[in-house]
Amino acid sequence: MSVLQGEPGDRVQILDEDGQVVDGATVPDLSDDALVEMYRYLKLGRHFDQRAVSLQRQGRMGTYPPMAGQEASQVGSAMALAEGDWTFPSYREHLALAVQGWSLADDLLYWMGNEAGNAPPEELNVFSMAVPIATQIPHATGAAWAAKLRGEDTVVLTYFGDGATSEGDFHEGLNFAGVFDVPAVFFCNNNQWAISLPRERQTASATLAGKAAAYGFDGVQVDGMDPLAVYQVTSEAVAKARDPPDGDLRPTLVEAVQYRFGAHTTADDPSVYRGDEEVERWKRKDPIPRLETFLRERGVLGDERVAAIEESVAGEVADAIETAESTERPSPEELFAHVYAEMPQRLEQQLQYLRDLRARHGDEELFQ
Structure with a gap:
């Protein structure tokens, strides 16, 4: 049975917090190389994030939105897209953009105040980053509608946070998508906090995924810190958008339940509105050790390969920083x-x- 056809309120999970496959779950049909690539992207994102925050603290970069803890949702979803599909990011999708081929140097350049860093490369089907909350959702819906009208084999995925579900653009974009049955996947990164506003203060809905019912299409909640589950859910949502079963609408709302370990941006002090105990509880769900444990037990990852990945990731990020800082x-x-x-x-x-x-x-x- 498709994970999109589960009971309302079910949360899809494949790996538990200890990196073990949960009872009854099926591991996605990914090659060992693809799984190691997924792991490398997680490590790349975490290291990039640490260096970017450090650059801001040293005065070498402007305000930056950290993504630590959210790597799995970005990598798992981005890897589920096919060549030619479109991505509409918000402002925290550093890693999702990297998976699509966006330069880490350009990402840094943008947060250093150079708008040239926000110019999508012509060869990528990626929209520019959107700092205003939820404005990219109607844009993505319009792009998906255009693809449908043109008869193109294209799916549009747009990212946004839980705070965006309180915006009018969210309602307008999803309502239009349902009415016109567009090939879109709406990916909500529910990291529990819209800056300092907790998720329970934003809506009385039991889940954010449940909001899809109002627009007539499927909503699914997934463990956003489980990269395999995110990949599986997004893959099925993308497939349905591309070729829906009889009677089904193309769009899907994915709610990826996760947590940002750090601040909303480097201008924020999260200790004012949340406690250390909450942060530590969520850190036990960290996606990187979960996937690493799974891959080690599968026999495709060992100490030498982990060390090589860490060295290569550090070099890639260092090169990106040098390129960004040497740009006029x-x-x-x-x-x-x-x-x-x-x-x-x-x-x-x-x-x-x-x-x-x-x-x-x-x-x-x-x-x-």
């Missing part, structure tokens, strides 16, 4: 670009004021 910084005048098709008078006046200051003082004195 944009002119301060870029602050005024790409906002309006035709710059309004008030911005023209501000831009001229900036130019006058730069002419009198120079950038080094002005921006030290």
Whole structure:
């Protein structure tokens, strides 16, 4: 039976907290190489996250949204997409974008304040990152509808957090998707906190996945810290979007239940609104040791291979940092670009004021 056809409130899980396959679960049909690749991406994401937070603390990068604890949902879902499918991220999908081929250096460049880092490579079917909450959901629905109208074999997956389900864009995007039966997967990263607002303060619904019933299509809740379960659920949702069974609608709402170990962003202090005991309880569900245990017991991962992966990951992240930091910084005048098709008078006046200051003082004195 498809995991999408489970009872409401069921949470799909394949690996338990100790990395053991739960009773009755079926491991996805992935090769050993693909499983090791999944593990390497988890390690890459964790190391990248640690280095990125460190860069921000050293003043080498602007505000950054950490993703530690959420790696499994990003890797498992991104690996379930086929070549040609589209991804619409929010702002925390550093790892999902890396799986799709987005450069880690460009990701860093964006958080360093260079908008060039948010320009999707032409060869990738990836939309630019969305910091405003939930605005990417109607965009993804529109892209999926366009693909359907064109007769394209394309599925659109969009990521968003639990806080986005309180936005009007969430309702409008999912309602439209259900009415027009578009090939979309709506992937909710429920990390328990919308900045400082807990999930139970956002909705009286028993689950966020259950909200799909209002739009007439399937919703499924999955252990978002179990990469195998996320891969399985997303794969089935993608397959249904591409070729739904008779009588079924194409869209699916996936609620990946997980936890962000760190702050909402580096401008946030999570100790103000949650306790250490809660964090430690969730850290016992850490996706990396869970998958590592499974792979070691499967005989495809050992100490030497883990050490090689860690060395390779550290080198890849170091290279990305060097590339980002060696990229020429944009002119301060870029602050005024790409906002309006035709710059309004008030911005023209501000831009001229900036130019006058730069002419009198120079950038080094002005921006030290």
